[in-house]
Amino acid sequence: MPERSPLVRGMRDLYAEELASIxxxxxxxxxxxKSYGYEHIRLPTMExxxxxxxxxxxxTDAVAKEMFSFDDETDSLSLRPEGTASCVRAVIDANMxxxxxxxxxxVGSMFRHERPQLGRYREFYQVGAExxxxxxxxxxxxxxxxxxxxxxxxxxxxxxxxEVNSLGNTASRIRHRDAxxxxxxxxxxxxDADSQKRLELNPLRILDSKNEHTQQIIERAxxxxxxxxxxxxxxxxxxxERLVRFDxxxxxxxxxxxxxxxxxxxxxxxxxxxxxxxxxxxxxxRYDGLCELLGGAPCAAAGFAIGVDRVALLRNELGLSTPSYxxxxxxxxxxxxxxxxxxQVAAQLRTTSxxxxxxxxxxxxxxxxxxxxxxxxxxxxxxxxxxxxxxxxVSLKWLRINREQVTVPVTDLPTTLLNSN
RNA sequence: GUGGAUGUAGCUCAGUGGUAGAGCCCCGGAUUGUGGUUCCGGCUGUCGAGGGUUCAAAUCCCUUCAUCCACCCCA
Numbered sequence: 001m002p003e004r005s006p007l008v009r010g011m012r013d014l015y016a017e018e019l020a021s022i023x024x025x026x027x028x029x030x031x032x033x034k035s036y037g038y039e040h041i042r043l044p045t046m047e048x049x050x051x052x053x054x055x056x057x058x059x060t061d062a063v064a065k066e067m068f069s070f071d072d073e074t075d076s077l078s079l080r081p082e083g084t085a086s087c088v089r090a091v092i093d094a095n096m097x098x099x100x101x102x103x104x105x106x107v108g109s110m111f112r113h114e115r116p117q118l119g120r121y122r123e124f125y126q127v128g129a130e131x132x133x134x135x136x137x138x139x140x141x142x143x144x145x146x147x148x149x150x151x152x153x154x155x156x157x158x159x160x161x162x163e164v165n166s167l168g169n170t171a172s173r174i175r176h177r178d179a180x181x182x183x184x185x186x187x188x189x190x191x192d193a194d195s196q197k198r199l200e201l202n203p204l205r206i207l208d209s210k211n212e213h214t215q216q217i218i219e220r221a222x223x224x225x226x227x228x229x230x231x232x233x234x235x236x237x238x239x240x241e242r243l244v245r246f247d248x249x250x251x252x253x254x255x256x257x258x259x260x261x262x263x264x265x266x267x268x269x270x271x272x273x274x275x276x277x278x279x280x281x282x283x284x285x286r287y288d289g290l291c292e293l294l295g296g297a298p299c300a301a302a303g304f305a306i307g308v309d310r311v312a313l314l315r316n317e318l319g320l321s322t323p324s325y326x327x328x329x330x331x332x333x334x335x336x337x338x339x340x341x342x343x344q345v346a347a348q349l350r351t352t353s354x355x356x357x358x359x360x361x362x363x364x365x366x367x368x369x370x371x372x373x374x375x376x377x378x379x380x381x382x383x384x385x386x387x388x389x390x391x392x393x394v395s396l397k398w399l400r401i402n403r404e405q406v407t408v409p410v411t412d413l414p415t416t417l418l419n420s421n
Numbered sequence: 422g423u424g425g426a427u428g429u430a431g432c433u434c435a436g437u438g439g440u441a442g443a444g445c446c447c448c449g450g451a452u453u454g455u456g457g458u459u460c461c462g463g464c465u466g467u468c469g470a471g472g473g474u475u476c477a478a479a480u481c482c483c484u485u486c487a488u489c490c491a492c493c494c495c496a
Contacts, residue, residue, distance in 0.1 A: 006469090009487070061494055065422070082496080114494065115422070116487090126496060194493080210492085259495055270496095280496060307496025334454055368448090370456040385454050399456070 010114070010122025020322040021312035022125060025154060026107050029127040029306065032150050033105040036142070038129055041104045043086040045111075049076035055085035055294055057261025059201040066112040068122075079111035082260070083128045084287070084303055085294070091132055092296030101133035107308070119278030119310050128284075130303035132291070137235050140266045140286055140302050141242030147270065147282065147304060148248055156272075156314050160281060162248065164240070164268045165256035167204075168224065168232035170289060173264065176227035177203060187217045207255040223254050232265065239266045262287040266302070274317045275310055282306035326377030329417070331394075332360035332369045334385040339363075341389045345382060345410055352414045374399055380417070396420075 007013070014022060030040070049069050056063050068079040080086055083106050096102045107127045114120060129146065131139045144162065151157035167173055181203050188196060192211040199206065207218055228236065243250055250268070258267050267285030275281075284304025291299035315321060329349065333342040339360075346359040358376055360369050373381040383395040388407065396416060397405040408416050 004467095006486070066494075110496075112495075113422095116489090117491090118489070120495075124496065128496095277491065277493095278496080280494095282496065305496065310496060332455095366454060367452080367456075370454095372456085374456040381456080383455070387454085395455090397455075405455085 008122075010116040012121060012123070016324040017316075017321050018312070020324045021315055022308055024322045025308050025311045025315070026125070026127060028150055028153050029308075030105070030107065032146055032153065033129055036103075036146050038103045038105040038131075041087065041090060041106050043080075043083060043090060043106050043108065045080060045109065046077050047080055047086055047089070049078040051085050051089055051294070052078055052081060055088065055262060055290060056082065057202075060260055062112060062259065066114055068111050068113055081112050082110055083108065083126055083305060084130060084260075084262070084290070087128070087130045087303070088290050088294055088296070088301070091130075091299075092291060092294060097132045097291075097297075097299050101131070103129070103131045105129040117278065119275050119307075119313055121309065125308035126305045127308055128303060128305040130301060132299050132301045134302065135288075135300045137239035137266060138242055140239050141246055141248070143284060143302060143304050144243065144248055144250075144268060145246045147306065148246075150306075151270075154311065154315060155320055156311065156318065159272050159274050159314060159318065160270050161272070162250040162268060162270055163253040163256050164243070164250045164266065165253050166224065166228060166232060166236035166239070166266055167257070167263055167285070168228045168236075169264055172224075172228050172232045176222060176224050179222040179227065180204070180206075183221050184217070190214075190217060202261070204257045205259070207257050208259075218255065225254055235265050258283060258285060262290045262293070264288050268304070270306075272310075272314055274314055278310060280307070281310045281314065323377075327358040328355040328378060329357045329380045329382060330360065330373040330376045330378035330399075331357060331382040332373050332384065333389075334366050334369065334383065336363055338384045338386065338389045342382075342384045345384065345394055345413075348410065349382075349413060349417075353417060355417065380420070382413075 034040075049067065052067065053063050058064065062081045067081055069076055087104060087106060091097055091102060091104070105128065108125065109123045110126050111123050113122060116122060129143060131143065148157065151160050168176065181199065184191065184199055184203065184206060188199065190213060191199070191206070192209065192214050195206045195209050195211065195214050206214065207221070209215060209218065256267060256269060258269070263285040265286040265288070268283065269280055270282040271279045272281055273279065282304060284302070286300070286302040288300045291297065291301060331342045331346040331349070333339045343359050346357045349355060349357050358378065360372060364372070370381070379398065379400050381397045381399055383397055385395075388394050392410050393407050394410055394413065395405055395407045398420070406416070
């Protein structure tokens with residue numbers, strides 16, 4: 001026998017309930033974003049590696065350790081580890097924000113070379129939204145309100161908590177960073193190995209450390225909120241006021257820093273306790289400097305990204321799993337002689353109704369045909385024997401409810417079905 | 422990337438050196454124009470892969486792949 005080709009690590013075939021769950025999450029996001037006036041954008045899966053190293057940050061784990069990169073003829077290319085950098089690039093390329101304030105959303109696979117676990121895959125799905133050209137925190141708060149709408153529609157809002165923080169503008173960030181490094185230098189030897197490395201590369205991330213000893217040191221570290229200048233403070237105060245007005249419950253977490261470098265001002269994360277170690281279901285914030293950093297004109301911007309797989313898993317965890325696709329109607333002949341007539345009935349029904357109609361194929365005895373109808377999941381079986389075929393009729397049988405079978409002329413089928421719900 | 426657990430039929434799993442099993446599923450019959458219940462019968466396997474030890478390996482050893490858990494990271 002020829003050798004089988006095994007699935008690549010961290011990749012999945014998605015089908016049945018699992019896919020149905022994912023599609024529900026994606027479509028609710030899509031519908032909700034559309035209702036807020038966001039426009040759909042489809043972005044490429046591959047970009048130049050430089051876009052991510054510049055945009056996301058050379059020292060972030062996502063870029064430094066987790067990208068699928070390879071050399072093409074002239075450039076290093078990478079599978080996208082997230083969507084924001086591509087979206088910003090697209091906006092710059094098309095000059096979308098010249099005299100305009102684009103609001104965009106996207107959905108698609110992202111790739112990170114991590115050790116897989118439940119809720120963590122090498123190819124995973126994100127929905128994201130980005131708004132360009134808005135300075136005020138009203139957009140930031142609206143982004144959160146959009147996501148909150150989605151949580152409610154997906155019935156997961158009780159299981160998801162929101163944390164917020166402000167990183168301030170660039171000037172504030174630098175002042176805080178300097179103070180933080182100075183403080184942490186005093187404890188350099190006491191920090192865990194990872195944190196020691198980050199002291200040079202990305203000191204803010206040390207605030208995020210789960211190491212207990214490091215956490216003790218962080219307890220007394222300089223707080224970002226003490227370094228915010230007036231502009232940053234005003235921005236964040238207004239942001240929080242909006243959240244209250246938008247009926248959003250959020251917890252202030254002064255140590256929330258986000259893993260990607262481009263954030264400024266308001267940042268936020270959605271977490272759940274229901275998925276083990278994979279707590280985070282989404283995150284976002286403002287990134288006013290990114291457009292300029294990627295070679296575009298300066299442009300205020302804010303956005304979020306949601307882990308679709310994790311939200312779908314959460315729904316399953318809560319018993320909200322979505323039934324996979326099933327046909328509405330199963331048309332079966334009782335013997336090969338009526339198969340052609342059955343096919344015609346099915347074809348006709350597809351054009352006169354919006355039902356999904358499956359017709360029996362593969363022959364078999366009556367018992368096998370009926371069993372196939374049952375197993376298809378269809379609500380209704382249309383049974384065609386010699387009598388029906390001879391008189392242009394079909395027998396309609398409800399497979400899921402207790403109701404008497406009826407025999408009707410084919411021409412009456414659409415109305416009979418309509419009245420049968 | 423680090424540490425650990427697991428991998429046997431389509432599914433859930435038992436089997437710890439001596440002929441590969443159970444339940445569910447599936448197929449057939451009872452019931453040749455009616456599925457889902459019941460009864461009877463039947464099929465189903467590279468024991469994740471490769472190598473080694475042994476008269477003999479699903480079982481012991483090595484390597485490798487995958488999944489899961491924690492770390493890490495993030496969505």
